[in-house]
Amino acid sequence: MQKIILLIMVLIFCLVGCNKNEVKSEIYKGKNLSIAVVGKTPEVREKNIDFKSLSLEEISKSVKEISNEFDAVFIMKEHLSEADDDKYVSTYKNLTIxxxxxxxxxxxxxFVNEGVTYKTAPExxxxxxxxxxxxxxTKQEYKDDVWKFYLYNDVKNEVNIKDVYTNIFKIIESVSQSSNLK
Known part of the structure; x- marks a missing residue:
């Protein structure tokens, strides 16, 4: 009997301890968002997000239309060394999303500085x-908006990654709302 109680206590301790590296957050419930993705479409918790796969070339050729049709652009890891090409610097600077x-x-x-590649840029x-x-x-007035998103406890797992996306969706919505006020 004592062994069973001890086993149950160990299992409960393990289950409680396993959650230390996962964040518990609410999902994004804001407006529907449309996002252009270069690379593999991410898996997210939210149902009100519409992803459309595009190439960097497609985005570069129609910056104004992309800015009007989408709320943001996602460039996934497997396309970072392509995204650093100098020909895309003006694309990122001309997007209004x-x-x-x-x-x-x-x-x-x-990605935003000419002459700097992903390989040569410092960590x-x-x-x-x-x-x-x-x-x-502008060049005279440096005011770029930059956001950085971190994994909870620096642990890469499905729950923490999906939480990062949720936080990104909140930023996208706030940027969209502030640009609509202008």
Missing amino acids: PTFFFETTKAHLP VGENSYAVGYLYSG
């Missing part, structure tokens, strides 16, 4: 899971 770079160890730097020394960027200034 935020661009999010996933699993970049270089922040947004190689930023922090473990953000995603970085968002929205150009809002």
